[in-house]
Amino acid sequence: MEEDFAKEILGWRYEEPYDFYNNEATEEEIAELLDGSYRVLLNEGAVFGFFCTGASARIPAGEQQGVYGENVLDMGLGMSPDHTGKGLGYDFCSFIMDYISERNQGMAIRLSVAAFNKRAIRLYENLGFSVRDRFATDTAEFMTMVKEAGQIKYKG
Numbered sequence: 336m337e338e339d340f341a342k343e344i345l346g347w348r349y350e351e352p353y354d355f356y357n358n359e360a361t362e363e364e365i366a367e368l369l370d371g372s373y374r375v376l377l378n379e380g381a382v383f384g385f386f387c388t389g390a391s392a393r394i395p396a397g398e399q400q401g402v403y404g405e406n407v408l409d410m411g412l413g414m415s416p417d418h419t420g421k422g423l424g425y426d427f428c429s430f431i432m433d434y435i436s437e438r439n440q441g442m443a444i445r446l447s448v449a450a451f452n453k454r455a456i457r458l459y460e461n462l463g464f465s466v467r468d469r470f471a472t473d474t475a476e477f478m479t480m481v482k483e484a485g486q487i488k489y490k491g
Contacts, residue, residue: 336385340375341368343382349416352451355475356413367391376430384414386431394447394470394477402468402479407443410435424458432462432482443484450476 345360345368358364367373372391376384392411393403403409414427432444446464448455456478464480471477 336368336373336375338365338369340382340385341365341373344368344375344385344413347413347416349419353416353419355449355451374434376427382415383418384412384427386410386412386435388435392446394472396472397447397468397470397477397479400470402470403445405443405445405467405481407445407481408435408439410444410446412446420454424455425461428458428462441484443481445479445481447477447479450478456480 342360342365345358345364347357348354349356368385370391372389373385373387375382376386388408388410390409392409397403410431412428412431414424418427435444436442444464445467446459448459450456450469459480462482464482466478467481468479469476470479
């Protein structure tokens with residue numbers, strides 16, 4: 336991740352109801368994307384999406400409510416609003432999961448998703464994730480979803 340990419344990602348604007356994922360390019364938000372846990376995905380030089388792993392992929396309210404207690408690898412991701420809703424999510428997520436799995440073999444993968452985001456939940460279910468926990472913040476309800484290590488397919 337480079338600063339220009341981080342600023343571009345933080346400037347993405349999604350349509351309702353996905354505008355929930357809109358961010359601001361503050362110094363704090365930029366610093367988070369540059370902390371070493373985020374990777375940018377480019378397509379022909381343009382930012383297509385990003386992902387992160389570890390603590391950066393967790394939602395603080397979920398941490399406080401104890402939903403991240405298992406020994407699994409947390410994954411967070413985002414796709415450019417120019418590419419969402421076009422049937423690209425399965426390949427996008429599969430690419431990310433393969434990348435993560437190759438570097439963390441034997442680890443289950445967990446993600447957190449807003450409960451209203453039925454489109455993403457359906458995608459994650461199609462990728463083999465299942466709902467593990469639910470928690471709420473002041474602004475939304477979330478769920479964690481896990482894909483067990485034995486269910487992750489490796490390319491190669």
